[in-house]
Amino acid sequence: xxxxxxxIDGKGFLNNPxxxxxxxxxIALIAVIFCAFYFANNMFDNIEKRGITTGFSFxxxxxxxxxSQTLTNYDDGTSTxxxxxxxxxxxxxxxxxxxxxxxSILGLLVGIGRLSNNFLISKLSxxxxxxxxxxxxLLQILFWYNVVLAALPSPRQSMNYLDSVFLNNRGLLIPxxxxxxxxxxxxxxxxxxxxxxxxxxxWSRKRHDKTGEEFPLIKVSxxxxxxxxxxxxxxxxxxxxxxxxxxxxxxFRGGLAIIPxxxxxxxxxSIYTATYIAEAVRAGIExxxxxxxxxxxxxxxxxxxxxxxxxxxxxxxxxxxPVINQFxxxxxxxxxxxxxxxxxxxxxxxxxTLNQVGQAIEIILMTMAxxxxxxxxxxxxxxxxxxxxxxxxx
Amino acid sequence: xxxxxLALLVGLTxxxxxxxxxxxxQDVMEKDVLNCGVSTGIPGFSAAxxxxxxxxxxxxxxxxxxxxxxxxxxxxxYIPLTAKERFTALQSGEIDLLARSSTWTATRDTSLGxxxxxxxxxxxxxxxxxxxxGVTSAKELDGATFCIQAGTTSELNLTDYFKSxxxxxxxxxxxxxxxxxxxxxxxxCDAVTSDASQLYGLKLKxxxxxxxxxxxxxxxxxxxxxxxxxxxxNWFNVVRWSLFAALEAEELGVTSxxxxxxxxxxxxxxxxxxxxxxxxxxxLGLKSDWAYQIVKQVGNYSEMxxxxxxxxxxxxxxxxxxxxxxxxxxxxAMPIR
Numbered sequence: 001x002x003x004x005x006x007x008i009d010g011k012g013f014l015n016n017p018x019x020x021x022x023x024x025x026x027i028a029l030i031a032v033i034f035c036a037f038y039f040a041n042n043m044f045d046n047i048e049k050r051g052i053t054t055g056f057s058f059x060x061x062x063x064x065x066x067x068s069q070t071l072t073n074y075d076d077g078t079s080t081x082x083x084x085x086x087x088x089x090x091x092x093x094x095x096x097x098x099x100x101x102x103x104s105i106l107g108l109l110v111g112i113g114r115l116s117n118n119f120l121i122s123k124l125s126x127x128x129x130x131x132x133x134x135x136x137x138l139l140q141i142l143f144w145y146n147v148v149l150a151a152l153p154s155p156r157q158s159m160n161y162l163d164s165v166f167l168n169n170r171g172l173l174i175p176x177x178x179x180x181x182x183x184x185x186x187x188x189x190x191x192x193x194x195x196x197x198x199x200x201x202x203w204s205r206k207r208h209d210k211t212g213e214e215f216p217l218i219k220v221s222x223x224x225x226x227x228x229x230x231x232x233x234x235x236x237x238x239x240x241x242x243x244x245x246x247x248x249x250x251x252f253r254g255g256l257a258i259i260p261x262x263x264x265x266x267x268x269x270s271i272y273t274a275t276y277i278a279e280a281v282r283a284g285i286e287x288x289x290x291x292x293x294x295x296x297x298x299x300x301x302x303x304x305x306x307x308x309x310x311x312x313x314x315x316x317x318x319x320x321x322p323v324i325n326q327f328x329x330x331x332x333x334x335x336x337x338x339x340x341x342x343x344x345x346x347x348x349x350x351x352x353t354l355n356q357v358g359q360a361i362e363i364i365l366m367t368m369a370x371x372x373x374x375x376x377x378x379x380x381x382x383x384x385x386x387x388x389x390x391x392x393x394x
Numbered sequence: 395x396x397x398x399x400l401a402l403l404v405g406l407t408x409x410x411x412x413x414x415x416x417x418x419x420q421d422v423m424e425k426d427v428l429n430c431g432v433s434t435g436i437p438g439f440s441a442a443x444x445x446x447x448x449x450x451x452x453x454x455x456x457x458x459x460x461x462x463x464x465x466x467x468x469x470x471x472y473i474p475l476t477a478k479e480r481f482t483a484l485q486s487g488e489i490d491l492l493a494r495s496s497t498w499t500a501t502r503d504t505s506l507g508x509x510x511x512x513x514x515x516x517x518x519x520x521x522x523x524x525x526x527x528g529v530t531s532a533k534e535l536d537g538a539t540f541c542i543q544a545g546t547t548s549e550l551n552l553t554d555y556f557k558s559x560x561x562x563x564x565x566x567x568x569x570x571x572x573x574x575x576x577x578x579x580x581x582x583c584d585a586v587t588s589d590a591s592q593l594y595g596l597k598l599k600x601x602x603x604x605x606x607x608x609x610x611x612x613x614x615x616x617x618x619x620x621x622x623x624x625x626x627x628n629w630f631n632v633v634r635w636s637l638f639a640a641l642e643a644e645e646l647g648v649t650s651x652x653x654x655x656x657x658x659x660x661x662x663x664x665x666x667x668x669x670x671x672x673x674x675x676x677x678l679g680l681k682s683d684w685a686y687q688i689v690k691q692v693g694n695y696s697e698m699x700x701x702x703x704x705x706x707x708x709x710x711x712x713x714x715x716x717x718x719x720x721x722x723x724x725x726x727a728m729p730i731r
Contacts, residue, residue, distance in 0.1 A: 049416070051624045052485060052507035065549040066540075066565035076553045149580040169581045170539060250527070250538045250584050251564070260582065261566070341568045341577070347544065352567065355478040355545025358506035360485070 043361070058357045059085070065352060067343045069259050081353050088348035089370060095265055095344060096331040096374070102270035103330060104323075107277025112307070114282045125278065133275040138336050140272055145264035145340040152260070155251055164244050172258040173245035182239035189232040190225070197221040261342035265334065273330045277323055284319035285311055316389050324382040328375050335371075345370060418490050418622070418629035419463065419679055427469050430456035431489035434474045434570050437595030438703035438711070439495045439515075448472045451702040452493040455514055455620050457692045458636045459491055462684040467691035476570050478545030481506050484621060491633060492621040495589060497547040502621075511633040513619040515703075516715040516724050518612035519551050520590035522597060525607050527584060532611040536561040541574045541583040543567070548588050551614040575599050589616050594709045632678055639685035641727035642667050643694035645718055650693040653686060666730050674730050685730070695725065 014020050047054055059082040066076045071090040074083055113125040132140070149169050153159065158168040166173040204215035233240065245255030288311050296310040335346040350367045354360055422428050432440035432452055440450040448456075448470075457467040473489050484492045485507055495517070496502070498510040521532050521540075529535060532555075542549050544567040556563045566583050568574045575596045578586045586596060590612060597603050620637065622630050643649070646664050648656050656664055666672040668689075669682035676682060692698065695718075700706045704713060717723025 047507070049625055050485065050507035051504075053505035064553050065567075066553055066563065068564055068566050077557045146580070149577075149582055154581050249536060253537065259566075338569060339573075341544075341566050341573070343567070347567070351478050351569070352544045352549065355481065356501070356550070358481050358485070358502070358508075360482045 047361075053359060054362070056362055058359060058362075061357075063353070063356070065356070067348065068341070069262065069343050081357065084353055085345075085349050085366065088343065088345035091342070091348075092331075092334055092344040092346075092370075093374070095262060095269065095334050095337070095342070098266055099269040099273065099330050099334065100327050102266065103273040103277055103326070106270060106274035107323075107326075108281055110274060111278035111281025111285070114278060115285055129275045129278055132271050133279075135272075137268065137272050137333050138339060141265060141268040141336055141340060144268045145261065148260045148264045148267075155247060158247070158252075164242075166245055166247075166252060166255075168252075169260060170251055170257065171260050172263065173252050173255045174258070175242035175244045176254065176256045178241050178243055180239040180241070182236040185236050186229050186232050186240070190229045193224050193228040196224055196228075200224075259342075261337065261340050264340060265337050265342050269330050269333060272333075273326050276326045276329075280319050280322040280326070281315070283322075284315035284317075287318045288314045313389075317386075317391065320382060320386045320389060324379055324386075327378050327382065331374055331378065332371060416626060418626050419632055422463055422490055426464060427471050428456060428460045428463065428491065429471050429473060429489045430459075431473050431475045431480055431483050431492040431494055432456065433494045434476055434572065436495060436571055436592050437598060438591065438707060438709045439595070440472070440474075440493070441595075442472075442474075449702065451515060451698050452495060452620075454692050454698040454702065455493040455637065456491060458640055458688045459620075459633055461687040461691045462636045462639070462678075462680055463632060465681065465683075465687050467687075476545075477543050478569070481508060481621075484508060484623060487623075490622075490629070495592065495618045496621055497589075498617045498619050499547060507624045508621050509624045509630050511620045511622055511630055512637045513617040513724075514637055515591065515618040517589040517591050517616035517618050519548050519587060519614040519616055520593050520612055521585045521587050521609040522578070522593040522606055523585040523609060525605055529609070532609050532613065533559065533561075535563070535585065537563070538584040539564040539566060539582070541566050541568060541577040541586045543571055543574050543588065544569055546588070547614070547616065552587055555613045571596065589618070591703060591709075591711060594703075594711055598708055628679055632680065635674070635678060635730075636684075636688060638727040638730070639667065639688050640692070640695040640698065641718070641725055642730055643685070643689045644696045645720070645727065648689050648694060650690055650697060653690045657686070663730070672731065 014023060044054075060080055062077075063079055063081050063084045064076060067074055067084070067087055069091060070087045071094065072083065072087055074087050110125045110128060113121045114129065116122045116125070152167060152169040155168045155170055158166040158173075160166055164175050200221065201217060204217050207213060207215060243254040245252040245257075292310055292314065293306060296306045301310070334344055337344045338347040338351060341347065345367055350363050354363045357363065430453075432448065432450075435441045436450070436452075438450055440448060440452040442448050453470075453472070456470045456472070460470045461467045473483065475483050475489075475492075475494060477494075480492055480494050480496065481502065483489050492508075493514075495515065496510075497517075498513065502508055503510055521535065523529055523535075540552060540563060542552065542565055549565065549567065552563065552565065564583075566577060568577055571588070571592065574586060574588070577583055578596075579600065586593065588596070590608065593608050597606055597608065600606055620633050622633050642663075643653075646661065646667060648664060648667065653668070657668055657670060659665065659668075662671070666674060668686045669675050669684065673682070675684045678684065681687075693701070696704075699713060699716060703709045703711045713723065715724050717725065719726040
């Protein structure tokens, strides 16, 4: 037996706690990299053995299938799989952006309604939140889709408004605006009007700070925004015309069609996400100290002014972080549209395209990258808003 | 000491061979069960009945292979797959055999890393429409909306057909055939388009099958067959010859009821099929009675056809192209010798 004692002062490399910590972290890192490399290598090995085509060259191939809603000039005979990817991406963005807008408005209203002194409003808000928050989103999507399809008549019995707007189980049909030459002038005039309103707002605020005089900002802004483009419209000779939907044979031709899948999905996503936003709004409002409200009241401010100028600006600081999460959730939940056939990214690209092409790894990677990018952009955007809203140290 | 252990662990991990499925036949024999990919419910092809028993001509393909390899037609694990999941499931090794009314196309046979082992049903794409539309030909469908299942050849054929006839259409694509027919029932579309054989099955799912009809036009060739992974020739042979054995049995008049008696037959072709002479089974890596087990437990091709989709089934589809070659059809088994 060798009873040699370990040196207490520990000159060895691993006896230094700092070195030891670094050493084991490096070991762990190597293990992780090794595993990743091993699995990737294994994957490529198997793909090659089975003769599966790899690479992204499939994106240039002609897709050759029809899509029920396209925001680009998609042609089912000549467009490529890359075009399909873009169509899917735009459809995802469309439903997400519209969903975020509707969910925010509804959530804000219900959240405020939840705190209302009116018994009916507060209880209805409560019932709404508790019902829709506790039913899985997929079920709600299927429910609204079936409701939309069951409640609406067939094209030949369409609900008709002024012979220009039609509602049936193929969707909502509205006249399609056709922009002829000269319509860019209207767009330019609108942009100028927006800029004018922007400066007007700043000017009126400065004047208000200086003199305390109120300026009828909303009325004047609305007048500028509506009148300027309308005036230009008539000056350049009415370059915008409309194509009205018309029943020909089986379906309506012409006009813009909003498909029932989009309506159902938008409905389900907005209603579901709004419940969470409403709860965030309620939490935010309740987090504003009572004294703030009372002080505002003591100054003689009206109720809606208290809400918009005193309570909400402070509440937003609490509301924004959880609401960011809900926006992200809504975007990701839009992929459930695959259950009702709304042509968004997952349905079109990692569904149909994957099946026609068979290159699962490339396609799933691209789809994941898209959701990751959208999520990061949304959270960066709202983090920036959050930072703007934060209480500034004075 | 710790470092040595770690090194040992790393060494062991590296020593594990890459996980691939090079020998499916051996895998299936070791597992003693065949993982067979089927549809989520296409009547006549693969659908579970009220007791949960899978039935259909594709299911019989699975059962044939299980009989030949494992000697027991019931040793099959059915894995229901949607159209868009099917090829990935096969590529990844989740299933050993895909029998899910899949059309044999050049892309699928080459770039997907798959091999079609043969054709067990010659089909073509058709249209199912509501009678009250008053349409009698597909040429009158200009501007119609179609319900289709995502990821099928039907999606592509529809585009081709309408482009070449200068007509317009709209497509609504669903995940499963159940959702597709549901969309049609609720009036989301004017017509369903799919393989004609499936349309007869979908027709039965309507509340009143007499309100709908299948149009006479067939707009494409849809050879449906069992699929295996590319690069496993032995397994490919087993599946291909399991299909041929059922066809050969029909041609030679061997049925599930007379198979036992036929073992004593003096006809050399029957003897080779049932394995009383020759070494076809051995060459496939199977027992000599492989084909006997198929015919005995599952039946010959005409029995499979009649029971599932033909005259003894509610679908009552005419054999048409699926008759044997010597009766005017396309079904032709290579000789077993």
